Amino acid sequence: MPRCYPPDPDWPVDRHGERAVFEALRNQLPEDCALFSSVALTERGQEREIDILVGWPGHGIAVIEVKGGSVSCEQRQWWQSSGTQKHKIQSPVTQAQDAKHALLRFLSRSSTILPKVRAAHLVAFPYTTVGKNWQAPDCPRAMAIGQGELKSAAATVQRAIDNEGKGFQPLDDAGCLSLETALEGTLPGQASLLTVAEEHEHRVDQMTRDQLKMLDYLRHMRRVAVTGGAGTGKTWLAAEQARRLTKSGERVALLCYSRGLARFMQRLADTWPVKERPAFVGLFHQLPIEWGAPPGDDDDSDYWERRLPLTLGELALQRPEADRFDSIVIDEAQDFGELWWPPLLSCLRDPAQGGLFFFLDEAQRVFARQSELPIALQPLALGENIRNTKNVAQTFASLSGERLRFRGLAGPPVRFAQCATDDALYAADDQVEQLLDDWEPGQIALLTTGRRHGEQVNEVELGGYQRYWDSFFEERDVFYGHVLGFKGLERPVIVLAVNGFRELDRAKEMLYVGLSRARTQLVVCGDLELIAKVGGEGVRRRLMSAEQG
Numbered sequence: 001m002p003r004c005y006p007p008d009p010d011w012p013v014d015r016h017g018e019r020a021v022f023e024a025l026r027n028q029l030p031e032d033c034a035l036f037s038s039v040a041l042t043e044r045g046q047e048r049e050i051d052i053l054v055g056w057p058g059h060g061i062a063v064i065e066v067k068g069g070s071v072s073c074e075q076r077q078w079w080q081s082s083g084t085q086k087h088k089i090q091s092p093v094t095q096a097q098d099a100k101h102a103l104l105r106f107l108s109r110s111s112t113i114l115p116k117v118r119a120a121h122l123v124a125f126p127y128t129t130v131g132k133n134w135q136a137p138d139c140p141r142a143m144a145i146g147q148g149e150l151k152s153a154a155a156t157v158q159r160a161i162d163n164e165g166k167g168f169q170p171l172d173d174a175g176c177l178s179l180e181t182a183l184e185g186t187l188p189g190q191a192s193l194l195t196v197a198e199e200h201e202h203r204v205d206q207m208t209r210d211q212l213k214m215l216d217y218l219r220h221m222r223r224v225a226v227t228g229g230a231g232t233g234k235t236w237l238a239a240e241q242a243r244r245l246t247k248s249g250e251r252v253a254l255l256c257y258s259r260g261l262a263r264f265m266q267r268l269a270d271t272w273p274v275k276e277r278p279a280f281v282g283l284f285h286q287l288p289i290e291w292g293a294p295p296g297d298d299d300d301s302d303y304w305e306r307r308l309p310l311t312l313g314e315l316a317l318q319r320p321e322a323d324r325f326d327s328i329v330i331d332e333a334q335d336f337g338e339l340w341w342p343p344l345l346s347c348l349r350d351p352a353q354g355g356l357f358f359f360l361d362e363a364q365r366v367f368a369r370q371s372e373l374p375i376a377l378q379p380l381a382l383g384e385n386i387r388n389t390k391n392v393a394q395t396f397a398s399l400s401g402e403r404l405r406f407r408g409l410a411g412p413p414v415r416f417a418q419c420a421t422d423d424a425l426y427a428a429d430d431q432v433e434q435l436l437d438d439w440e441p442g443q444i445a446l447l448t449t450g451r452r453h454g455e456q457v458n459e460v461e462l463g464g465y466q467r468y469w470d471s472f473f474e475e476r477d478v479f480y481g482h483v484l485g486f487k488g489l490e491r492p493v494i495v496l497a498v499n500g501f502r503e504l505d506r507a508k509e510m511l512y513v514g515l516s517r518a519r520t521q522l523v524v525c526g527d528l529e530l531i532a533k534v535g536g537e538g539v540r541r542r543l544m545s546a547e548q549g
Contacts, residue, residue, distance in 0.1 A: 017068025327355025398538025498526030
């Protein structure tokens with residue numbers, strides 16, 4: 001999906017033709033494109049509007065004039081009909097051509113490159129059949145999108161740019177971002193960055209509240225697997241589902257695997273009224289320990305992967321029914337091992353009919369264990385990224401395997417600092433120092449993919465894991481973490497140090513997690529060749545067109 005401006009246009013009822021063309025292009029254009037609706041231009045007191053504008057790296061710019069209804073041209077006079085009403089209209093070809101020239105003149109004042117970029121103008125008649133042999137002196141057939149071309153509108157736009165466009169330079173990724181910046185307005189300085197971050201935070205809060213309405217669909221479902229890519233709000237939905245079930249009178253367990261995510265859920269639940277707090281909130285492995293299992297050594301993998309989960313099943317059968325659960329809600333369920341599911345089912349008062357609500361993203365399977373859900377669950381897919389700014393979301397989109405709609409604001413450009421893998425931590429520290437000129441320390445987190453940052457090691461050794469994670473939620477200082485422990489968590493600014501991967505077979509998933517933790521500003525430090533080897537060409541293109549740190 002391309003970057004869309006605005007992300008979700010508010011279409012007036014009389015502009016359904018423009019909406020049809022915009023949505024067709026949104027579904028067809030590749031992710032590195034920019035798609036604009038209703039671009040207003042004012043020049044020497046004269047106002048013009050571009051109905052739809054496309055910026056396409058590797059090709060150029062397309063200005064599209066859209067006319068709904070039935071459109072005809074008779075003796076060089078253009079007509080538009082709606083129902084039985086027919087009226088004269090200005091030539092849509094002339095409108096598109098004039099708007100293109102006005103746009104190029106505007107861009108010449110804000111960029112030295114864009115005015116030289118290949119640009120074409122087209123007309124689109126989404127409800128008019130345009131014959132294959134139709135021609136007009138000022139509009140070759142290749143520059144018209146009729147009703148029959150709507151399903152291949154992007155291909156028509158590409159051919160028009162390549163074959164009919166004026167200008168000798170194709171648009172590159174940097175030029176496309178310059179186009180977006182020119183038409184959106186720049187965001188220089190501390191006040192602007194913080195304003196953008198605050199606006200994005202408010203938008204995320206609003207969209208999260210709106211998304212919670214989807215839990216109404218789960219009222220009569222008892223076993224559901226909710227899937228969605230990074231930023232789709234799974235953690236918030238999981239927590240709210242546990243809260244609602246508890247409020248309805250059920251005894252509920254809200255579980256996950258990661259320490260940081262568990263602490264987040266505990267702190268969140270502590271803010272709810274007592275009658276809405278689940279009976280258990282926290283780590284899957286903590287539940288058997290609370291029920292009497294002996295604690296184990298952190299380095300004893302057999303204890304955590306096999307013995308403790310099996311002990312949970314034994315303890316569950318020994319507990320009185322009052323201690324077991326009516327429903328179990330799991331966030332990041334892809335982290336759970338195959339051996340863990342049967343003991344977990346034993347924790348239900350009714351293993352056959354008890355509530356099971358799993359929230360997961362298979363693309364974030366970063367731990368060296370494989371499993372499949374042991375029972376059939378009703379699938380429910382989330383299709384909108386609501387957490388990340390569009391620039392951040394576009395950077396990791398190709399890693400997801402999901403085709404998501406990006407609802408965030410555009411946000412500041414992603415930044416990339418090229419360096420050797422062994423130097424990524426040093427480069428990341430330098431980036432943090434620069435970011436502190438514009439951001440508060442508590443808004444920034446530095447994450448690693450390989451060895452942990454020295455600050456993280458020291459904080460855990462001195463204060464223990466609970467104090468370490470509480471410092472993250474207090475948001476007073478820069479936080480130092482590892483992508484393996486940061487799933488389900490986020491900060492406005494993430495500096496990702498790609499300082500190697502212990503296991504290459506999990507590297508893609510780890511990169512995906514790291515890139516997707518930033519809500520507003522993302523800075524990546526590392527060797528582009530390694531990152532491209534792990535993340536593919538889509539990530540390479542995004543980082544090559546990013547601001548160079």
